[in-house]
Amino acid sequence: MRTSTTANNAAACRRVRNNVPMFGTKLASVIDAWFRFRMRPQIGMRSSLFGALFVLLPILSACAGCGGGKRMGGASVPGTVSVDSANTSGWPGKSIDAWIAAASASLGAAGGTVQLAAGSYTIGASIQAASNVSIVCDPAHGSVLTASGDLVVPLYVATSVSNFDLSNCVLDGNYPANTDTNMIMASLTGATGGTISNNIIRNTAGFGVYMFYGNSYVNILENEIYNIGQPLPAITQAIGGGGQAPGGNSHIAILYNNIHDSSLGIFVQPSSTSTNLSEDWNIAHNTITKMSSNGITVYCGGLATNGPIKNVRTIDNDVSCVGWPAGGIGFDAACSPGFLQSGPVAAADGTGVSYNCATEEQGVIADNRLRDNYYEGIDLVVVTYSTVNTGTGGGCGGATALSAG
DSSP states (O other), rough: OOOOOOHHHHHHSSOEEOOHHHHHHHHHHHHHHHHHHHHHHSSSGGHHHHHHHHHHHHHHTTTTTTSSOOOOOOSOOOOOOEEEEOOTTTOOSHHHHHOOOOHHHHOOTTTTEEOOOOOEEEESOOEEEOTTTTEOOTTOOOOEEEEEEEEOOEEEESSSSSSEEEEEEEEEOOTTTOOOOEEEEEEEEEEEEEEEEEEEEEEEEEEEEEOOOEEEEEEEEEEEEEEOOOOTTTTOOEEEOOOSOOOOEEEEEEESEEEEEEEEEEEEESSSSOOOOOOEEEEESSSEESSSSOEEEOOOOOOTOOEEEEHHHHEEEESSSOOOOOOGGOTTTTTTOOTTOOSOOOOOOOOSSSEEEEEEEEEEEEEEEEEOOOOOOEEHHHHHHHHOOOEEEEOOOOOOSEEEE
16 A cells, blocks of 8 residues: 555654645635635625625636635525524424424525524434525534434434535534444535534544535535544544545535544545546645544545546645554654554554545645654555645655655
8 A cells, every 4th residue: 555664754754844835825825815705704794795706806716717615605694593402482393403404494495594502402313404504503612512322323414405504513422422433423415515614523433524425515614623533443534525336526625624633634535436526625724633544535446446536635734643553652752642542553554645546636735734643744656647746855864754656
């Protein structure tokens, strides 16, 4: 799988920085401007209309053809309804999932916003996203949605919906009371034009956010995700997508997330059907640390069994302290072990950014900070056509800063 590995690469390769100066910087500035616009208040803001246009038009011009997800959810909010733990509004049903479903349906086809008040909610059945509806929790993260001990379905589900949002919520998997290793905190299938932003996603033996197939123009923005996964040798993902036969995922933006103390940070796969295309993944400005496995991975099994995946851009991420040696022997002294970095079993990997896919094309790895990781800073294996610029400076001693198979 790799061509060169040193028993303890971490100590020798404290800093690996790769740069594509013009492309990476320009794209990063475009993303920054777009994200600032996306986070502006959008309800009753007539006075900001012209300002919005002046912000948006240069971004569209600069980013024509660069893709990476677009903000659709919440652009217009015809109505707002409220849900609280006492069911003050009298929604039908006996549980929070039923109340949210009823509140969403009450908004009609035009949609709107369901405001979930601060409080503690036990989730015994999946919360279902609805088209044109934003579920907005308490902005101080006071709305805590905790899986019941016997929940074995995803906590939040967005299936065949469009123009949806989930924001400001705390999604808690209730581990170790709930030990389901297939638990998914937020599951997306066939979803279009949605945003999952500013949530805290934590405490599950399973997965954080997973995009199965058929998703497009989905944005995963500014979430904190931690305590996701199981002890080694098991591997799950804080944010993952793909690997499914029915289709791929395209136009996905994963930006400004803080991922820590988990199994694997961000995991991208093409469809397992050779004719299905996945493309335009924008992975940028994320901070990933203390993973027991890799920070960011693009992976597939082989040419015959996977569809093409094009234009996965990994730009301006900070990845540190990932991987785990058996018994901790040789673990970088600059790092304190994370939630799953313990025990006698060594991680099979521990790389900052790994592109390990025979059907991957036109990928970009630029302007990342990859440091104190147990294996390589960057690992490229059987990639077809990608750009990596490690910049200047070196300083990696005998360790492998970049390996390519």
